[in-house]
Amino acid sequence: MSDGDDETPADDGEASETTEITVDSLDERLESAESALADAETESDLDTVEGVLDDIESDIESAELPEPDDEDEEAPAESLTDRLSGLRDDLEAQRGPYAEDVIDDIESSVSKIEDTRWTEQGADEIADAVAEFAEAAGEILDGDFAPQGHDEESLVAALDSVATTVEAAGLDPDEDDETIAALLEATDALSTGLEDAQEWDDLETNEQLMAEGFYDVLGHFKDFPVEWSALKEWEQRSRPDxxxxxxxxxxxxxxERHCLETFQRMGQAAxxxxxxxxxxxxxxxxDKPAIRILGKMAAEEAVETLVEYVDADKDPQLQKVTFKAxxxxxxxxxTQPIADKLDSDNPIIRSQAARALGLLGDTRAVDPLSDVLADDEEDTVRTSAAWALRQIGTETALEAAAEYTGDRAxxxxxxxxxxxxxxxxxxPTA
Known part of the structure; x- marks a missing residue:
């Protein structure tokens, strides 16, 4: 009968395909995975559990699970996902240890040594930490990794040697787990030793200055603060460092102001x-004080940067400082960028441009400066042009300026x- 046919059980294959995913079934599968994780002894066992967790996650995402009636109550999907996440964390914690972890730790220590500025005390402390690690690694790996010196290069070479040996050993996380664990214990001790070593940044400012000998020049001083007195002495000794x-x-x-003023006074000595x-x-x-200093130092390296400010018409003070520098x-x-400013609407800029051309001494500026001297409406600008011609000092430049001995100004x-x-x-210069 048709009613009877409708109730005929399906075969096993059809049952597995049509089995409904419920909160209870997912909960049971999570409990089974948790038990399997507890019994796992090898990486292969853990891979199997991870596959099971992946399947459960997929089913949670695809299943139509009920929503709670009370909005304050946690949804079953959320609760199951939290349990799944916890099992994944437990699984990852149970993996390893791996030889790659040892190598990563060593590389981190190398970076710490190379990227940190150490005090003299700190340099001794990191040398001791590396020597202790090398000794421990030597006992574990049956090798000799002792640093050949206390300098940074020797310490890094010793650590690199351990990392290379670990990589070449092909340590298995299951069969060599005790060896890897011992190496990780040694790298932890190394990391702790480096963290405890005294870094330059650990010192207070006055301790840093004292360590560098900044206060060594102080004898009887009158000025306060004492750093100002020391600064003056270092200026006398021409010590820009x-x-x-x-x-x-x-x-x-x-x-800061006094340091910058010191550099400016020192000029090329700085x-x-x-x-x-x-x-x-x-x-x-x-920064205008820095631009002044670059000019006093005659720092050719600054030309490219400073030329960009020649056209800073909205900041005449910046232009003024830049021209002179x-x-x-x-x-x-x-020469050409500054000469172009002889046509500026601002007479102060025209005057400063003229004087800058005089300092440059480029003979190409003689003609434009002569034109300014002849035609500019502002006598201050004309005076600067005459001064500039005199600074250039060639016969042509001097003759152009000398024509104005009876000038109105x-x-x-x-x-x-x-x-x-x-x-x-x-x-004349030429």
Missing amino acids: MVLLALNSLQSDFM KTEAVVDQMLQRAGKR LGEIGDEAA YNVQMEAESASEALDAGT
Whole structure:
């Protein structure tokens, strides 16, 4: 009968395909997976459990599980997912240990050694930590990894040697688990030793300065703070490295200002790679004191950066400082950009551009400066042009300036007379 046919049981294959996924069935499968995880002894066992968990996760996502009537009650899908996540965490914790973990730990220690600035005490402490690790690794791996010295290169070489040996050993997480665990214990001790070693950043500012010998020059001093007295002494000794140390260490506007003023007074005596780099960083942020210093140091490295500010018409003070600095540096690459500013609407900018051209000394500027001297409406600008021609100092430049000994502007007359005297004395530069 049809009713009877409808109730005929399906075969096993059809039953497995149509079995309904319920909260209870998923809960039972999670309990079974938890038991299997507890009994797992090898990586292969753990891989099997992981596959089971993947299947359960897929079923949780695809199943139409009931929603709770009370909105404050946790949904069954959420509860099952939480249990699944916990089992995955337990599974990962049960894996290993792996030789790759040992190598990763060693590489982290190498990076720590190379990237950290250590104090003298810290350098001794990291050498001891690496030596102890090398000894422990030697006992575990039956090798000799003792560092050949206490310098950073020797310490890193010793650690790299251990890592290479571990990688070549092909340690199995099941068969060699005790060896790997012993190595990880040794890397943990190494990491702790490096963390406990004294770093430069661990010191207070005055301790850093003291460690670098900044205060060694102090005898009887009158100025306060004492760092200012030391700064003055280092300036007298032409030690820009100590001035830079103070600038980078002392976080006060007072000392920053005095450090920058010191560099400016020192001029080319302050020109070291470290100082130039620091001033270039500041100049890149339009820092005017740094630009002045780069000019006083005649730092050719700054020309490319400073030329970009020649057109900073909205900041005339920046232009003024930049023109002078470029003039003092004396690189003729700045001649044309500055000469273009002789047509500026701002007479102050025209005047500063003229003086910068005089400092540059490029003979290509003689004609435009002569035009300014002849045609500019502002006598201050004309005076600067006459001064610039006199600084360039060639016969042509001096003759152009000397034509104005009877000029209406007194200052132009003075510059013209000086140019004329230079011609009479036969002292043109070319």
